[in-house]
Amino acid sequence: MPDDDEDNKMADAPTEAQRRQAYYERIAADDFTPLWEVLSAIITKEPKSDCVAHLWPYEKARAYLMEAGELITAREAERRVLILENPGLRGQSRITTSLYAGLQLVRPGEVAPAHRHSQSALRFIVEGSGGHTAVDGERTPMAVGDFVITPPWTFHDHGNHSDEPMIWLDGLDIPMVSFFDASFAEGHPDEEQAVIRETGDSQARYGANMLPIDFDSRSVVSPVFNYPYARTREALESMRRQDEWDSCHGLKMRYINPNTGGFAMPTMATFMQLLPSGFSTAPYRSTDAMVFSVVEGSGTSTVDGVDMAWGPKDIFVVPSWKWITHHAGEDAVLFSFSDRAAQHKLGLWREQRGKS
Numbered sequence: 001m002p003d004d005d006e007d008n009k010m011a012d013a014p015t016e017a018q019r020r021q022a023y024y025e026r027i028a029a030d031d032f033t034p035l036w037e038v039l040s041a042i043i044t045k046e047p048k049s050d051c052v053a054h055l056w057p058y059e060k061a062r063a064y065l066m067e068a069g070e071l072i073t074a075r076e077a078e079r080r081v082l083i084l085e086n087p088g089l090r091g092q093s094r095i096t097t098s099l100y101a102g103l104q105l106v107r108p109g110e111v112a113p114a115h116r117h118s119q120s121a122l123r124f125i126v127e128g129s130g131g132h133t134a135v136d137g138e139r140t141p142m143a144v145g146d147f148v149i150t151p152p153w154t155f156h157d158h159g160n161h162s163d164e165p166m167i168w169l170d171g172l173d174i175p176m177v178s179f180f181d182a183s184f185a186e187g188h189p190d191e192e193q194a195v196i197r198e199t200g201d202s203q204a205r206y207g208a209n210m211l212p213i214d215f216d217s218r219s220v221v222s223p224v225f226n227y228p229y230a231r232t233r234e235a236l237e238s239m240r241r242q243d244e245w246d247s248c249h250g251l252k253m254r255y256i257n258p259n260t261g262g263f264a265m266p267t268m269a270t271f272m273q274l275l276p277s278g279f280s281t282a283p284y285r286s287t288d289a290m291v292f293s294v295v296e297g298s299g300t301s302t303v304d305g306v307d308m309a310w311g312p313k314d315i316f317v318v319p320s321w322k323w324i325t326h327h328a329g330e331d332a333v334l335f336s337f338s339d340r341a342a343q344h345k346l347g348l349w350r351e352q353r354g355k356s
């Protein structure tokens with residue numbers, strides 16, 4: 001009977017889902033996979049990230065770091081650093097999807113031996129003075145609030161001739177370099193590189209609003225490698241007298257490569273901002289996840305309705321494209337860094353300002 005035949009055929013025939021599944025399995029054996037099964041997951045309507053907002057209280061970080069100081073020398077560790085690992089990205093040595101951050105300790109008399117790597121590094125000094133880092137044969141002193149650059153593939157060693165521990169925040173583009181499979185590293189034959197330039201030489205040559213007449217104007221890395229806090233703070237203090245506050249940022253400046261006017265580093269952007277006592281910012285979001293290091297003051301930053309209360313030396317991270325507001329309980333100065341320099345070059349960066 002024709003009707004029964006039809007029913008049998010339907011029962012035997014594989015469903016559409018089964019036919020597709022069988023097909024996926026067949027092509028998978030030859031390393032193909034169908035885009036339509038993953039399209040909306042790989043090209044999202046807006047940024048989706050495992051990176052979460054988080055704050056590391058300095059008191060806790062410092063206590064753990066001091067313990068590490070008893071457990072291993074800077075020499076043995078090569079770099080005695082506690083990585084600040086994003087809770088949403090555990091096991092990946094990342095503070096954001098594209099950035100690495102850690103807190104480094106150099107005790108009095110110690111040396112972190114000279115090496116170089118493809119990754120760019122920034123140092124933001126959190127505690128101590130009288131430590132130094134050496135780059136290209138020049139030692140620069142490190143003091144709280146200074147922003148110091150280690151350009152890619154330059155030998156660098158750190159030392160501390162003071163009688164206080166030196167602690168700084170390291171920011172590196174390690175995940176970005178890994179993404180491109182472009183990592184190279186090597187040690188220097190000597191523990192410390194030879195000093196061939198006077199301290200302050202690069203500041204004089206490149207950081208006095210002048211450049212040597214034949215300086216290569218294409219250089220993508222700033223020739224200035226220390227941006228001292230004393231000058232940064234003084235600039236912010238002078239500007240604040242104008243009393244012109246940006247609703248989203250308060251007073252926010254970016255560090256530049258004096259040669260190009262672009263960001264100081266090829267992959268990472270760095271900023272310093274002042275929020276006056278009592279100031280509450282309007283909501284803001286951008287595609288660059290941002291790492292903050294509190295220099296002065298206290299306040300609260302709110303991401304997706306979750307408050308992060310911060311004070312001096314605390315570190316916190318804000319993921320890409322999450323609305324953020326800041327409230328300063330007292331005059332506050334915040335250093336921050338992100339992958340904005342890379343995103344600008346790649347034509348990816350976006351921002352959005354909300355209403356206050």
Ligand code: GTQ
Nearest residue numbers: 079081102104121170172
């Ligand atoms: O000081 O050169 O936090 O090579 C991680 C890797 C610091 C450094 C880090 C490094 C360094």
